[in-house]
Each structure stands twice: as structure tokens, then as C-alpha cells.
Ligand SMILES: Nc1ncnc2c1ncn2[C@@H]1O[C@H](COP(=O)(O)OP(=O)(O)O)[C@@H](O)[C@H]1O
């Protein structure tokens with residue numbers, strides 16, 4: 033299962049407390065390149081919160097996050113993004129009144145460190161446009177490039193969310209229920225894409241997903257969160273078969 | 289060439305393009321079309337307010353920052369020039385010092401406000417700007433030894449800009465070539481140049497980041513943009529635009545006082561102009577400022593005329609009395625917001641984009 037390489041991303045005793053509630057409780061875990069780790073658990077288990085701690089939207093109460101051996105816990109979200117952490121959000125999180133292409137170009141531009149350029153014309157950066165169009169092409173959205181993001185149907189908004197993540201060219205890809213709410217015929221595009229990223233071999237992929245067939249076919253490893261704690265970790269077959277997981281969560285989650 | 293000047297941001301509506309060309313030509317030829325002192329002052333005021341409103345739109349319409357300190361920066365420009373010219377001497381050197389000091393002061397204050405408070409919630413930022421602007425108003429009226437208090441400062445311009453200075457014996461197309469004419473074209477050219485600079489900034493990669501902050505600041509951060517930095521830079525640029533506008537206005541009026549720069553009435557006017565023209569479009573400030581300033585100056589005339597014409601009809605002359613002009617402007621504003629929520633420019637562009 034685990035590749036021999038050093039882990040790219042590690043969390044050490046990562047904890048966050050909301051009032052009296054430990055939403056993520058002392059989670060230690062290492063993620064290696066070329067590996068897709070599925071994170072499962074019932075709603076409210078703390079999966080999204082765990083992601084927020086890794087990408088920096090939330091500050092940990094205690095514990096550390098490290099990337100390529102560097103402690104990134106004190107870094108801000110933008111700094112973590114520039115170091116290679118890329119995040120697609122569970123709740124669609126776009127620039128609603130900008131076009132599809134502009135949404136992706138903003139990500140390409142950030143990757144190219146061009147945001148501070150005050151004097152060139154945005155429309156003249158052909159290489160950025162081409163890069164953005166390529167990302168849209170990969171999620172099968174190229175023909176909607178001129179549409180205003182908020183006018184897209186839900187499934188296309190999810191795809192755009194993924195296209196933005198691709199445009200950032202991160203080292204760590206974090207997908208938070210990328211196919212939730214998508215129609216059946218839209219799902220394969222996203223799954224093939226995730227598979228392709230994994231096949232590149234040097235990228236680290238974290239995937240929160242409820243659909244058990246998806247998890248079974250894509251994941252190299254599954255970790256289970258329950259009430260903020262990491263309760264199971266291992267090869268997919270073993271984790272799915274383990275009795276506590278079977279009875280407590282996967283039986284329920286597998287139906288949805 | 290035109291694409292470069294307009295930074296690739298074309299009007300995208302024939303009606304808007306025509307309106308912009310009419311306004312541009314009208315302002316460029318104003319001394320020849322409407323040579324009267326009052327009309328020329330209206331034209332100069334349009335130039336100044338286009339820049340003032342455009343620089344405010346950079347904050348409100350493009351970045352989503354609500355600031356009430358814009359008139360303060362406008363005032364810093366006006367008072368900077370006024371104090372320098374009145375307390376030193378009326379030379380170009382004093383003018384240059386006034387310009388540089390006011391620009392530097394504005395940049396420092398905008399930077400400080402930005403760094404101290406752009407991290408916090410938008411409403412809190414708005415309150416801070418309100419407080420700082422109010423403090424400045426009080427300061428200007430209390431330090432009357434320097435600022436002239438409520439009376440403001442009358443001052444003399446360098447020789448070349450004085451109305452009495454005549455450059456030729458003859459007239460040019462019936463217009464005397466004097467300091468007044470030079471002043472007007474100075475105001476016109478500088479306002480136009482700075483407007484085009486703002487147009488470039490909003491159409492640059494930086495400008496797109498500002499839009500992304502307006503749309504979804506959380507997501508913008510996740511893409512890797514440190515939004516506090518961007519908002520602070522936008523705040524400084526907006527402040528500098530307002531300061532330049534204040535400098536130009538003072539030069540034109542040869543006067544600076546609380547009512548022409550610092551007053552909150554002007555702040556409200558700016559808000560109205562941005563909304564009427566269309567937030568988030570630089571061309572909206574041209575349309576909004578022109579309509580508003582012209583209405584402000586000629587609505588009363590129109591109403592006096594209408595009021596006289598309506599003599600004998602009950603109630604109507606009273607309703608049309610020139611003193612009610614603000615009421616009518618308010619009504620116009622409500623109608624405008626109701627029918628064009630995206631402003632006039634938004635309306636025109638939407639009409640074009642519909643198939
Ligand atoms: N910002 C927050 N403030 C307070 N409680 C939160 C916050 N974010 C998440 N929680 C709580 O943390 C728990 C885990 O939520 P979440 O990570 O969204 O679960 P999951 O993604 O696994 O469904 C929930 O009980 C949720 O109510």
C-alpha cells in the first residue's frame with residue numbers, strides 16, 4: 033500500500049476545539065506521493081474541518097501540519113497554497129459574477145505569481161488564457177467558458193471547482209466530496225480526472241467521498257474519522273471489512 | 289492603439305460609446321462651446337468628479353470596500369495645495385510642494401487605515417473611515433490659523449494660471465487665451481490621464497484579484513492571494529486618485545474650504561454618482577458624475593422655469609420651487625436605482641448582451 037517515499041504531508045496530533053466540542057481530536061497521519069487516501073466517516077465526523085486545518089482556513093488548537101518536512105502550521109492560507117496545498121471545496125465556492133474562464137484564470141494567475149502586476153492588460157496574457165482553457169477542457173467545461181459562474185447548473189459548478197484546483201497545479205490535491213449532487217453521467221469525468229492525477233505518481237491525493245463504490249475503485253488507503261478521531265486506517269478491503277466500520281458507518285454511508 | 293489607451297475595456301454598447309464620446313468631446317471643447325464662467329466651472333467640476341468617483345468605484349465597485357473617508361482624501365489634496373500656496377508664495381515650486389506633500393500624506397494615512405483595519409469586518413472598516421474623516425473635519429475647522437477654519441483659504445495661482453494673465457492679444461475662435469483657459473485644460477488633461485490610469489489598473493491582473501476579493505474573499509485567499517495586501521494597495525490607490533481630484537478642484541476654484549472638499553454631503557454625492565452610473569465599471573463614473581453635476585447645477589434653473597410656467601395651478605408651483613431641487617434629485621435617484629439596479633452602464637451593457 034504505502035509507497036516507499038517520504039510522506040509529503042503529515043499531521044501530528046492535529047486538534048481543534050469549538051467551545052467544548054473537539055471537532056478534530058489528535059489526528060496523526062502521513063500521506064505519501066502517488067497515493068490516494070480516502071477519508072470516510074459519517075456527517076459531522078470532522079472531515080471538512082480536518083481539511084480546513086490542513087489548508088489553513090482554520091487554526092489548530094494544538095498539533096502540527098508539515099509539508100515536505102517543513103512545519104506549515106504558522107503559515108496563512110495563501111502561503112500554504114503557494115507551497116503546494118490545493119483544495120476543492122465541499123460547498124461550491126466560486127466567484128459568482130465572473131465568467132467560468134475568469135474563475136480559472138484567477139487560479140492560473142496566482143500560480144504564475146502575476147497578481148501584483150498593475151500595469152499589463154489582463155486580456156493580453158495569452159499563456160494564462162491557454163492554460164485556463166486547458167484546465168476547463170479537462171473537466172469538459174471548455175464550451176461554457178463565457179458563461180457567468182452563478183448561471184451554471186450545479187454539476188458544472190462542481191466541475192469548475194475542480195478545474196480551479198487543477199489550475200493551481202498543487203502537490204497535494206484535496207477533494208471534499210467532489211461528486212456530491214452531480215448527475216450520474218457527469219461523475220465519470222471527475223473520477224477519471226482524479227485517477228489521472230493519481231497515475232502521475234508524484235502527487236498526493238486526499239479524497240472525502242461517501243460513495244463506497246468510488247472509494248473502493250480509487251483508493252489505495254482508507255482512513256476513518258469518527259467524532260473527530262481517527263478510528264481506522266489501512267488498505268481499503270481491510271478497512272471496509274473491519275467490523276466496527278461495517279456496522280457503525282459504512283452500512284449507512286454506502287447507501288447514499 | 290485605442291485598445292491600449294482603454295486597456296482593452298471597450299464600452300461594449302453603442303449607446304454607451306456615443307454617450308462617452310459626446311462627454312469627452314464636450315469637455316475637450318467646453319471653453320469654446322460654453323465659454324461662460326459658470327458653465328466652464330460646471331465642466332471643470334465634471335472633470336474633477338469623474339476622477340473622484342472613478343477612484344471611489346475602485347474601492348466600492350471593484351474591491352467591495354465601503355469607505356467614508358474619500359472626501360477626506362479629496363480634502364487633503366485641496367488643503368495641501370491651498371495651504372502651500374497661501375502660506376508660501378504663489379509659485380510653481382510652492383504648488384509642487386503642496387502636491388507632493390498632500391499625495392504623501394494621503395498615501396500614509398490610507399496605508400495606516402488599511403493595515404490597521406482592513407483585516408476586520410467590512411462594517412468595522414466603514415466605521416473607522418467615518419471616524420477618521422469626522423476627525424479631519426474637526427481638525428480643519430479648529431486649526432483655523434492654518435486652514436482658514438469655516439471660511440477656507442483663498443489663494444493665488446502661479447502667473448500662468450491666473451485669469452488675468454493673457455497669452456495673446458487676439459482671441460482664438462472667439463475665446464481669450466488666458467490663465468483661465470490654461471487652468472481648465474490642466475484640469476481636463478490631468479483628470480483624463482488619471483482616469484485612464486485607473487482604467488488600466490482595473491483591467492490588469494491586479495484588478496482581477498480585486499474583483500475576486502469583491503466576489504469571494506475567502507476563495508481568493510484559498511487561491512493564494514493575500515487579500516489584506518491587495519485591499520490595502522487598492523485603498524491607497526483610491527486615496528491618491530481622490531487627492532489628485534482635490535488638487536485639481538482647488539486649482540480650478542483658487543479656493544479650498546470645508547464645503548468644497550471635506551463635507552459629508554460630497555461623500556453622499558459620490559455614492560449617488562457611483563450607483564447611478566453603475567458600480568464596478570469605470571465608465572459608470574463618467575456617466576454618473578456628468579449627469580449628477582449637470583443636474584445639480586441646472587435642475588434649479590429648470591425648476592424655476594417650470595415653477596413660473598405653472599403659476600396659477602394649485603400646489604404645482606410650490607412643488608417645483610427651486611428650493612425643492614434636492615427632493616426631485618432624490619426621486620430621480622430612487623427611480624434610477626429601481627429601474628437600473630446595475631446603474632446606467634450596467635443597463636446599457638445588459639441590453640446589448642441580450643440576443
Ligand atoms: N466553524 C465552526 N464552528 C463551530 N463548529 C464547527 C465549525 N466547523 C465545523 N464545526 C463542527 O465540527 C463538526 C465537524 O464538522 P465537519 O468537519 O463539517 O464534518 P464532516 O465534513 O465530516 O461532515 C460538526 O459537529 C460541526 O458542527
Ligand SMILES: [Mg+2]
Nearest residue numbers: 079080081122
Ligand atoms: Mg464535510
